[in-house]
Amino acid sequence: MKTNHTQQISSTEINARHTALPSYCVIAAIVIVLFLVARQRVDAAPGDLDLTFGDGGVAFNGFSQNTDLAYSIAVQADERIVLCGQSGVSPNLHSALARYNRNGRLDSTFGTGGKVVVIFNPVSDYLYAVAIQSDGKIVAAGSANTTAFLLARFNADGSLDRSFGTNGSVETTFGDRSAEARGIVVQADGKIIVVGVSGAGSYSELNNFVLARYNSDGSLDQTLGSGGKVKTHFPGVDNTGSAATSVALQPDGKLVVGGYRKQSDRTPHEFALARYNSNGTLDSGFGQAGKVMTRLGLGDAYSFSIAIQSNGRIVLAGYSATTLDHDFSLVGYTTNGTLDSTFGNGGIVTTDFSGGTDDIAYAMTVQPDGKLVVAGRTGEYPENDFALARYSNNGQLDQNFGAGGKVISDFSSIDEAFGVAIQNGRIVVAGIAFPNGANLDFAVARYLAR
Numbered sequence: 001m002k003t004n005h006t007q008q009i010s011s012t013e014i015n016a017r018h019t020a021l022p023s024y025c026v027i028a029a030i031v032i033v034l035f036l037v038a039r040q041r042v043d044a045a046p047g048d049l050d051l052t053f054g055d056g057g058v059a060f061n062g063f064s065q066n067t068d069l070a071y072s073i074a075v076q077a078d079e080r081i082v083l084c085g086q087s088g089v090s091p092n093l094h095s096a097l098a099r100y101n102r103n104g105r106l107d108s109t110f111g112t113g114g115k116v117v118v119i120f121n122p123v124s125d126y127l128y129a130v131a132i133q134s135d136g137k138i139v140a141a142g143s144a145n146t147t148a149f150l151l152a153r154f155n156a157d158g159s160l161d162r163s164f165g166t167n168g169s170v171e172t173t174f175g176d177r178s179a180e181a182r183g184i185v186v187q188a189d190g191k192i193i194v195v196g197v198s199g200a201g202s203y204s205e206l207n208n209f210v211l212a213r214y215n216s217d218g219s220l221d222q223t224l225g226s227g228g229k230v231k232t233h234f235p236g237v238d239n240t241g242s243a244a245t246s247v248a249l250q251p252d253g254k255l256v257v258g259g260y261r262k263q264s265d266r267t268p269h270e271f272a273l274a275r276y277n278s279n280g281t282l283d284s285g286f287g288q289a290g291k292v293m294t295r296l297g298l299g300d301a302y303s304f305s306i307a308i309q310s311n312g313r314i315v316l317a318g319y320s321a322t323t324l325d326h327d328f329s330l331v332g333y334t335t336n337g338t339l340d341s342t343f344g345n346g347g348i349v350t351t352d353f354s355g356g357t358d359d360i361a362y363a364m365t366v367q368p369d370g371k372l373v374v375a376g377r378t379g380e381y382p383e384n385d386f387a388l389a390r391y392s393n394n395g396q397l398d399q400n401f402g403a404g405g406k407v408i409s410d411f412s413s414i415d416e417a418f419g420v421a422i423q424n425g426r427i428v429v430a431g432i433a434f435p436n437g438a439n440l441d442f443a444v445a446r447y448l449a450r
Contacts, residue, residue, distance in 0.1 A: 044448050047388070047402030049409065050426055053446035054104030058411055060433055061098055061106060062441040063087040063115055068096065070442040072363075073419035073430035074130045074138070080107055081423065083430045083442055084140045086126035087117050094119045095127045095142065095150070097158065098442055102423070111158035118160065120152070120169055121145045127152065129184040131192075137161060141181035141194045148173045149181045149212060151194055165218030172220070174198040174210050174231055183247040183257075183306075190216040195257050197243035198231065208233055209244040209257060209274060225280035232274055232282065234261040234291060241269060246306040248314075253278040258306035258316045261293060269300040271316050271331055287337030294331050294339070296320035296348065301329060305364040307372065309393055313340055317364040317374050320350060327352045328361040328374060328389055344395035351389050351397065353378040353406055359387060363420040363429075367449060371398060375420035375429045378408055385410045386417045386429060386445065409445060411435065425449055 044050075049057025062068050070085040079102045087096035095118045099110040106114025119125070127140040127150070138154040149172040153164040160168030172194075173179055181196040192214045199207045209232040213224040220228025234242050242261035249255060254275055261272040271294040275286040282290025295301065299321025307315045312335045320329040328351040332343030339347030353359045361376040370393040378387035386409040390401040397405030409415065414434035421428050426449050433443035 046398075046400055046448055046450055047390070047407040048448050050446040050448050052103065054444070057447070058409075058433075058443060058445040059100065059104045059106075060411075060435045060441045060443050061115070062439055063096060063117055065089055066439050067093060068439070068441050069093070069126075069432050070098070070430045070444070071126070071128045071418045072130045072140075073421045073428060073444070074132050075421045075423045075428065076132050076136065079424055081421075081428055081430075081444060082130055082132065082138055083419070083444060084127040084130040084142075085442065086124075086142075088124075091124060093124050093126060094121075095125050095140075095152065096442075097127070097130075097138070097140065097154065099158070100444060104444065104446065109157060116154070116158040118152070120150055120171075125150055128180070128182055129194075131184050131186050133186055133190065139184065139186065139192055141184045141196075143180040143196075144171050146178050146180055148179050149194055149196060149210075151181070151184075151192065151212075151214060151218070153218070163217065170214065170218045172212050172229065174208070174229060176200060176208070179210065182243065182245045182259075185247050185249050187249060191221055192216075193247055193249070193255060195244040195247040197245075197259075207242045209242065209259060209272075211244070211247075211255070211257065211276070211280065213280075223279060230276065230280040232291075234272055234293065235263070242272065244274075245302075245304045246316075248306045248308045250308060250312075254283060256306060256308065256314050258303050260302045260318070263293075268295065268298065268321070269302055270295040271301055271303040271318065271329075273303075273306075273314065273316060273333065273337065275337065285336065292333065292337045294348075296329055296331070296350075297322060303331075304362045305374075307364050307366050309366060309372075310370055311393075313343060315343070315364070315372065315395075317361045317372075319360040319376070322350070322352075325356060326358045326360055328359050328376065328387075330361075330364075330372070330374065330391070330395060332395060342394055349391065349395040351406065353387055353408060356380075358384070361387075361389075362416075362418045365420050365422055367422055368425075373420055373422075373427055373449075375417040375431075377416040377431075382414055384414060384416050386415045386431065386443075388417070388420075388427070388429065388447065407447065411443065411445075413437065414440065415443065422449070
């Protein structure tokens with residue numbers, strides 16, 4: 001009689017096979033992942049999305065609110081990524097942070113599931129710039145209802161550091177109705193410098209570069225300016241619409257602050273730069289009594305980011321208006337504040353992503369090899385895409401990056417990049433996206449740099 005072999009398999013053998021099955025699946029999954037990683041290493045090029053990060057190179061995260069906006073990014077020593085911004089139901093938006101592991105997944109040890117929302121002002125508040133202290137604590141600056149600088153410090157687990165300021169935060173005013181912080185840097189001695197803008201109130205009346213320096217406990221550093229604060233007004237008959245947007249620290253301790261200014265209602269906005277001594281006084285050996293103004297063409301020009309290169313060159317990045325809307329714009333300055341003729345075309349670089357679009361650069365960083373990476377947006381508002389450009393240290397587009405030095409990433413109907421940083425040789429970019437067609441979310445993407 002013919003025997004059914006299947007019926008002769010013992011129950012022990014069946015159990016053993018079922019037990020072994022998950023191990024086979026795990027091994028197969030590992031092999032697939034290794035294959036995909038190896039394939040990316042063979043096929044990928046600088047400027048490509050890093051497919052090992054998030055989901056296909058990008059991660060979107062909401063805070064169970066209508067509007068979640070990420071404005072800045074910082075990378076910790078352990079390569080975890082911190083984003084800051086705001087979250088809520090407009091117009092009541094409040095300060096928000098998110099932290100990601102190296103692979104682009106939210107860090108469950110930070111806040112609640114990787115996210116933190118703090119209400120500093122009952123109406124609204126936000127965190128616009130973030131930095132990491134040497135002890136791993138996170139400092140972030142923004143504004144409390146646009147009336148004061150807001151500076152907060154967080155512990156490694158996302159909780160407020162109650163030893164800093166008043167229960168974790170500090171608010172600073174400058175004698176004006178409005179004040180907003182736009183940039184932050186931490187000195188080697190642990191002091192924190194915050195820059196931004198103050199004025200009478202509305203956007204067109206914000207007309208002062210303002211700086212504040214804080215001790216490590218959150219108190220104002222009395223050795224800077226007047227009681228820890230500095231206010232600078234750029235020359236003009238009815239100077240309006242001026243603002244400090246970024247700050248960098250020179251090796252000699254001097255501060256360079258970038259932004260934009262408008263001389264009068266009849267003139268366009270232009271790039272603006274100021275350099276301060278360590279005590280907050282303007283450096284008289286820089287530009288004109290410490291200040292530099294640069295007009296780019298006939299239209300408005302706004303600077304949003306600053307970098308200092310290894311040769312001491314100061315670079316501002318932003319955008320300028322042209323007959324074809326707006327272009328990425330960079331300006332390089334020598335150490336005395338004059339245009340650096342060895343950078344770009346007479347010190348100026350403009351980059352058009354595709355004719356007739358709004359190409360606006362919001363953030364810039366310097367790679368270890370000296371190349372400049374600039375991030376922002378391209379497209380016709382509101383349907384924008386992430387835009388990146390990489391330049392050699394003298395301002396030439398890096399032809400080995402993306403398509404002729406430029407990269408465009410279309411994740412959703414609305415994508416804008418506001419922050420950029422380097423993470424272990426790769427480029428991480430933070431901003432906003434509209435992935436589900438209903439709510440704006442934090443977005444972070446990672447790109448290959450080499």
